[in-house]
Amino acid sequence: xxxxxxxxxxxxxxxxxxxxxxxxxxxxxxxxxxxxxxxxxxxxxxxxxxxxxxxxxxxxxxxxxxxxxxxxxxxxxxxxxxxxxxxxxxxxxxxxxxxxxxxxxxxxxxxxxxxxxxxxxxxxxxxxxxxxxxxxxxxxxxxxxxxxxxxxxxxxxxxxxxxxxxxxxxxxxxxxxxxxxxxxxxxxxxxxxxxxxxxxxxxxxxxxxxxxxxxxxxxxxxxxxxxxxxxxxxxxxxxxxxxxxxxxxxxxxxxxxxxxxxxxxxxxxxxxxxxxxxxxxxxxxxxxxxxxxxxxxxxxxxxxxxxxxxxxxxxxxxxxxxxxxxxxxxxxxxxxxxxxxxxxxxxxxxxxxxxxxxxxxxxxxxxxxxxxxxxxxxxxxxxxxxxxxxxxxxxxxxxxxxxxxxxxxxxxxxxxxxxxxxxxxxxxxxxxxxxxxxxxxxxxxxxxxxxxxxxxxxxxxxxxxxxxxxxxxxxxxxxxxxxxxxxxxxxxxxxxxxxxxxxxxxxxxxxxxxxx
Amino acid sequence: xxxxxxxxxxxxxxxxxxxxxxxxxxxxxxxxxxxxxxxxxxxxxxxxxxxxxxxxxxxxxxxxxxxxxxxxxxxxxxxxxxxxxxxxxxxxxxxxxxxxxxxxxxxxxxxxxxxxxxxxxxxxxxxxxxxxxxxxxxxxxxxxxxxxxxxxxxxxxxx
Ligand SMILES: Cc1cc2nc3c(=O)[nH]c(=O)nc-3n(C[C@H](O)[C@H](O)[C@H](O)COP(=O)(O)O)c2cc1C
Ligand code: SF4
Ligand code: FES
Numbered sequence: 048x049x050x051x052x053x054x055x056x057x058x059x060x061x062x063x064x065x066x067x068x069x070x071x072x073x074x075x076x077x078x079x080x081x082x083x084x085x086x087x088x089x090x091x092x093x094x095x096x097x098x099x100x101x102x103x104x105x106x107x108x109x110x111x112x113x114x115x116x117x118x119x120x121x122x123x124x125x126x127x128x129x130x131x132x133x134x135x136x137x138x139x140x141x142x143x144x145x146x147x148x149x150x151x152x153x154x155x156x157x158x159x160x161x162x163x164x165x166x167x168x169x170x171x172x173x174x175x176x177x178x179x180x181x182x183x184x185x186x187x188x189x190x191x192x193x194x195x196x197x198x199x200x201x202x203x204x205x206x207x208x209x210x211x212x213x214x215x216x217x218x219x220x221x222x223x224x225x226x227x228x229x230x231x232x233x234x235x236x237x238x239x240x241x242x243x244x245x246x247x248x249x250x251x252x253x254x255x256x257x258x259x260x261x262x263x264x265x266x267x268x269x270x271x272x273x274x275x276x277x278x279x280x281x282x283x284x285x286x287x288x289x290x291x292x293x294x295x296x297x298x299x300x301x302x303x304x305x306x307x308x309x310x311x312x313x314x315x316x317x318x319x320x321x322x323x324x325x326x327x328x329x330x331x332x333x334x335x336x337x338x339x340x341x342x343x344x345x346x347x348x349x350x351x352x353x354x355x356x357x358x359x360x361x362x363x364x365x366x367x368x369x370x371x372x373x374x375x376x377x378x379x380x381x382x383x384x385x386x387x388x389x390x391x392x393x394x395x396x397x398x399x400x401x402x403x404x405x406x407x408x409x410x411x412x413x414x415x416x417x418x419x420x421x422x423x424x425x426x427x428x429x430x431x432x433x434x435x436x437x438x439x440x441x442x443x444x445x446x447x448x449x450x451x452x453x454x455x456x457x458x459x460x461x462x463x464x465x466x467x468x469x470x471x472x473x474x475x476x477x478x479x480x481x482x483x484x485x486x487x488x489x490x491x492x493x494x495x496x497x498x499x500x501x502x503x504x505x506x507x508x509x510x511x512x513x514x515x516x517x518x519x520x521x522x523x524x525x526x527x528x529x530x531x532x533x534x535x536x537x538x539x540x541x542x543x544x545x546x547x548x549x550x551x552x553x554x555x556x557x558x559x560x561x562x563x
Numbered sequence: 564x565x566x567x568x569x570x571x572x573x574x575x576x577x578x579x580x581x582x583x584x585x586x587x588x589x590x591x592x593x594x595x596x597x598x599x600x601x602x603x604x605x606x607x608x609x610x611x612x613x614x615x616x617x618x619x620x621x622x623x624x625x626x627x628x629x630x631x632x633x634x635x636x637x638x639x640x641x642x643x644x645x646x647x648x649x650x651x652x653x654x655x656x657x658x659x660x661x662x663x664x665x666x667x668x669x670x671x672x673x674x675x676x677x678x679x680x681x682x683x684x685x686x687x688x689x690x691x692x693x694x695x696x697x698x699x700x701x702x703x704x705x706x707x708x709x710x711x712x713x714x715x716x717x718x719x720x721x722x
Contacts, residue, residue, distance in 0.1 A: 059692050137599040228619060235687040235688070274699075308589065308590065309593055311630040312629035312630030389692060390652065390689070390692065397690075
């Protein structure tokens, strides 16, 4: 029976993958052909979704983008044997965008049936856990430290060091918390893992539990991700059924329980201490640090809190060794970064690359320039708290240190492109507005400063007392930078001031004034 | 009488199903909103009593989170993404169109009770911007015409 893949990834669904899948079933039934239709994750080639893949003796052949009404003609063209058709893309593995990636964390995404444990096992799944079960907790932590893995949620803190602290903090109860709040605009790699390969996250969390001596895990998932929620719960259930979660993992005597908890639409709950408050059933007010969550975290107990991608990178590190992972990358940015390319871009998608690739390569060699065909004028990297970069900075390599050297951040690896119709003063205004909407309210610079920031930028846009209002905006930004408790208030000046610095003309500042 | 009593039983059932979980309040609030579409103000004392919290604490939590609502929404809720990637692909124009077409602003419900409109800050569908979600269904590359089609389809299917 021919195997056909159509994605269940929510972005593929947002473009009609469900209808495509239904018409393939209907058309096959009509023609009395039996097909084995598998709903996979997405390959991350979003301009080609809905993508249909057929398994042939030449490997998997891709067709895309496929609309429901293309389906009869696909059957006519004998696509089940890899037949020619205007939307045929040839072997999936030969698509340059995909071929020129280093897919470590995303090795299985788009390839397997995300909720089939058998498929996971057939594709090197749970090898990391098996190895970890034979190691001491300290040796597991050493392996993660050796990999050079730094947190992919934004702050880039070394994961091994965090785990070491939790391991060394004595307590009868410890927790593993996965930060799946993925609030940053322009990012979707966490979602793709959870929808496309949920077992890799479950495995990573289980290994984390073994490493630090925690027996309970929570995945704090944003409520905006219903499809990820379903896939995670299906995978967790399957893992319990087969002894990969629960009382006696693979007969080792070790236990690990795992549960998904839903957020409720608050961006600030992605901040780790706010998230812990929320998990405890409270308002998501940011906590003062210290104490670190690693020492006093969820319900006051030592807690590992890591981003989805950080945890999902652990299985391959345990399977292939820390050195294998560390050999990718540059400088102190080791391994790979799942880059999410979005906004006004011709070929948006997921690009997992070793650190060191430049922004320009991503935008043009992969992204193909803007979707509108106009010049790319500005790019925001690292979510709503990330700086805007002008063309002159496009040669910066994706590397944590290279970005901080130009007063920018990589964050969670989201890249949003804007063409030359963008008004950067409006983007700066939005930056302040977003902060005002999402502020937890605990500290004044953020709560009041952001609201004031919107008013001040409005005046600048209207040309009212521009000089003094520009000075006020800089002052305000300074106060937020230095006086905020967390990075929501503390980093909102990044998009605001970078817009002002790199695109002063949008704030009514003429070239002559700039020179002065 | 009946409605109030029925509500109370149903609420208690949801609360009791979740109350022994650590950090039970959010699961309870989700349970109630999933079942009723909103969190009725008269559920607050009930929740507070069952969880040994003050009413003010429960209320504080409900009001902190954008997703929780204390009044019934329309039959379908449209979440329109206002975040950067969608802006780069024209979400502001879509927003203007949606508000005009529905005749409502954000946080409002159409007079026939069919639709509520809520802003949302990223749906993780940024590679297919601009993006909206209707209840739990995500739509990508939403033009003004596509928006109208989505609305009309829902209205036809509702008949
Ligand atoms: C306002 C704000 C929002 C954040 N949102 C997220 C998020 O959605 N996902 C995430 O993993 N980290 C987020 N972070 C970073 C977390 O606080 C924390 O650094 C991270 O979960 C640690 O995991 P990692 O070391 O694996 O990156 C956010 C931080 C701030 C200040
Ligand atoms: S900076 Fe803003 S979000 Fe962060 S703690 Fe202060 S008020 Fe809360
Ligand atoms: S910015 Fe709109 S879906 Fe992410």
